[in-house]
Amino acid sequence: MKALFYSILNYVKNPRLKQLTHITIQQKLSIVFTCVPICIGLGLGFGLVIVVLEALGVYDSDTHAINKLLEEESPAYILFTAVILAPVIEEFIFRGPLTLFNKKYFKIVFYAFAILFGYVHIINFEITTQVILLSPLFVAPQIIIGLVFGYIRVRLGLAYAMLLHACYNGVLMIPSLLFMEQALK
Numbered sequence: 001m002k003a004l005f006y007s008i009l010n011y012v013k014n015p016r017l018k019q020l021t022h023i024t025i026q027q028k029l030s031i032v033f034t035c036v037p038i039c040i041g042l043g044l045g046f047g048l049v050i051v052v053l054e055a056l057g058v059y060d061s062d063t064h065a066i067n068k069l070l071e072e073e074s075p076a077y078i079l080f081t082a083v084i085l086a087p088v089i090e091e092f093i094f095r096g097p098l099t100l101f102n103k104k105y106f107k108i109v110f111y112a113f114a115i116l117f118g119y120v121h122i123i124n125f126e127i128t129t130q131v132i133l134l135s136p137l138f139v140a141p142q143i144i145i146g147l148v149f150g151y152i153r154v155r156l157g158l159a160y161a162m163l164l165h166a167c168y169n170g171v172l173m174i175p176s177l178l179f180m181e182q183a184l185k
Contacts, residue, residue: 004034011155012147015110017103020155028156029163035152036167039145043168046141053137063126066176075177082173087165090117094146095153095161110150118143 020028053059061067069078094117101109118139125131125138145168153161 001034001038004031005038008035008038008148008151011151015107015150015154017099017101017106017154019157023156028160031156032152032160032164033167035148035164036171039148039164039168040171042144042148043141043172046144049137049140053134058130058134059138065124070176078177079170079173083166083170087162087169090120091149091153091158091162091165094120095150096158098150098153110154111147114143114146114150117146117149 050059050061054061073081094113098106098110098113118141119135121139121142122131122135131138149161149165152164
């Protein structure tokens with residue numbers, strides 16, 4: 001896992017349009033599944049900023065869209081949307097086009113799509129002046145994870161980025177859904 005983390009880090013420092021060749025499907029799946037805990041760690045690590053902002057009274061997590069979703073929608077709907085629909089659509093939009101750009105512009109496009117991916121997730125927050133001003137902190141976890149998804153997309157292929165995204169969302173959503181279900185009993 002450590003070697004993969006450093007491989008991703010080095011790639012993100014200098015992204016290049018180069019797919020891994022001569023690698024089996026089993027090896028690709030192993031890389032994707034090894035990326036899941038890396039993504040969870042990065043997402044939660046950068047997400048601590050939001051916890052600190054909440055502790056300082058700058059942000060109230062009760063206004064986050066996930067809370068409304070958990071209250072209003074069925075677990076099956078949430079699971080389908082978060083684990084299947086969102087990863088397919090978001091990866092198709094934000095990582096699908098990456099390989100269409102030539103090497104000259106690839107680095108800029110790679111970073112731009114990761115930033116756009118992160119900023120799309122600002123809609124999860126109640127939009128206020130404060131949220132807009134602090135938006136780089138609020139979307140940092142999604143930007144960082146977007147870089148990892150981009151790495152997987154370029155190195156392994158779009159389907160593997162979708163799979164990683166689905167696994168990541170699943171690992172985050174399933175415990176939330178189970179917790180909500182227990183809380184309602």
